[in-house]
Amino acid sequence: MFNFQIIKKSKKSLARIGKIKTPHGEIITPAFLPVATLGVIKGGLTFNEFLSTGVQAQITNSFHFLDLDYIDVIFKAGGLHKFFNFSKPIFTDSGGFQIFSLGRGNEFGLGKIASIFPEEQKKKSKNQLKSLQKRNNLIKKISEEGVWFLSPRNGRLIDLTPEKAFDVQNKLGADFIYVLDVCGTPLDDYFLTQKELEISHQWFNRFIAQYKKIKNIENKQQIFGIIQGGLFDDLRLKSAEFVNNLDVFGIAIGGALGKNKKDMFKILKVINKKIDFNRPHHLLGIGSLSDLENLIKQGIDLFDCVLPTRMARHGMALIKRGFIDIVRKKYQKKFEPIDKDCDCFTCKNYNLAQIYFLFKAKELLAGHLLTIHNLYFFEKVLQNIRNKILSNKI
């Protein structure tokens, strides 16, 4: 049922074209996984509008279904594919990143690449810090056993162990599920990161042991392991080696990726020394258009990122040289599409002046139309990169 086949390898870099076979069809890599946080893409798209963007697969956050106490409802409905009318492959993350964003990530207002260090943190207003610390308090305990946190929605205590993270994702029924990890921040020192890594590696083994208990599951679901290790080369190397030896379908790269993009590429180079290239590589949570080609040259096959859809809802439309902010007066009377060469539904039917107005008028259609465009545009950029690989230009 599942299979990853490399169709074409670049001679100039680690870039390659691959084909992932799943029970819900194929994914040609390098591929983008739009983030359907709660099962659907934000912006009010129906499943057929979503499909019209050329999307090959989606990634959904299992954490929120756990938080909403919705695992059994989705299971009863026949899984995520049925419940959200999505016929293509679905990936679900384990909740590790949400532990990070509920916890220290929020405390310091950090992303996966962050240049904010404690001294800069002091500049933040007291109120902001208070609110962040309040959210941090939602994590009650992280131990070798698992994690206990208060629901950000209603305050009830929820536990998440590797066994439960597997069970939840198994019931949701995604094609690809992710091991539970402790996701550090760029502030974590060596000893904390080392401890987090030890726990993560134990959790991976427990997650996989749980998976192996279920008969024929390999025809329904496959696992991605996650390399952690923060900003420390020897820990990244250790984790890469450990994950590379796991019996998993794919390899994901998670956790803090440094202070800037240079650090991120350095980390990838370290990891690449230890992992094999017969499996798909997923760089978790990263997907800015300008980095795609360079990341693909480092052997990355899968991207997921909220940027294209979040930008859309805030009036930012992707274009060849980056993006434009559509809610600027200069677009008020521009009766031309966002991109004349774009074949998306939005560019074929609506112009800048219309979308500008819809944003000003606060009509939901505005974000809806830009979401369609941004997803379509992102897919096209990836398609162009794939074509470049095929024609030996990368």
Add this chain to the structure above:
Amino acid sequence: MFNFQIIKKSKKSLARIGKIKTPHGEIITPAFLPVATLGVIKGGLTFNEFLSTGVQAQITNSFHFLDLDYIDVIFKAGGLHKFFNFSKPIFTDSGGFQIFSLGRGNEFGLGKIASIFPEEQKKKSKNQLKSLQKRNNLIKKISEEGVWFLSPRNGRLIDLTPEKAFDVQNKLGADFIYVLDVCGTPLDDYFLTQKELEISHQWFNRFIAQYKKIKNIENKQQIFGIIQGGLFDDLRLKSAEFVNNLDVFGIAIGGALGKNKKDMFKILKVINKKIDFNRPHHLLGIGSLSDLENLIKQGIDLFDCVLPTRMARHGMALIKRGFIDIVRKKYQKKFEPIDKDCDCFTCKNYNLAQIYFLFKAKELLAGHLLTIHNLYFFEKVLQNIRNKILSNKI
């Protein structure tokens, strides 16, 4: 270009099937005009999703384009049809109702049918009253000349005269435009209503005089006159007679319609004594499903109402016996469509459990899907009524 033809008359009532010809196609009456306040239906529907509901025409509020200083942009874009990708007939109201809702309507929190009288008003909280009175202050002056008000959006002073109301609607380019009226409240006494009516009638003449100055406009735009007169039979009669004698395409019934639905039907019966039945009759702002058939029996051909779309955004789905509130726990695991017999996109592709979840998850898709259903459902109810008239059942 324009023409209203009666295809079938009921023998049992004033109901009839009609056909309105316009430069943007035909409308079979009785028909519903969904309210596209700012040019598009709220709920994030694209033009083709909107068309999929079977909609025959839409009504849009010219007031908001004036408020947004957008008349010239829409004109430059080629009018509302082009700007909003709507190929079917468009109606625009004049702003009269917004004068009402900015003014006394808001002061007393009243709709067109209202049972709230001053003594009940006292029960309202002080804050609510203050906020209403603040909005009331937006109307600076209503005189025979016109109305001056402060923009509810940015506070600038805007004037609206019959001449300007025509000019605005002419530039917006709807198929059907409405005279500017003074829209009273159910609280207005006889003398106030009489004064309002006098001003309205003068404004109608001035509006029509402006219209007649433009060559060949009759092939592009036609006018609806508006009967006012509040709750007073002799004033309604007077207005009906006056409007009936105007050189207009259609007759609308506006203003306060009483304390309850009984009053509304009484007013219609009074009006019907004085108006001819060779023109389409539009009951402004009224369109609750349960009243449709009885109103049609009183000769009403056109309805507009925000209810189906507003209800949709608040989780209320129209069904045969009224509506259901989808955000009730009992729908959480109902894996069946809102209405098994409904052929709308939503009922064909989504079930109650899914829409319940989408509302709980605050995904815009929820209101989007219900808007499609409610509009489609409303159209079907009207279609059934038309069939009943055709088969002599009404």
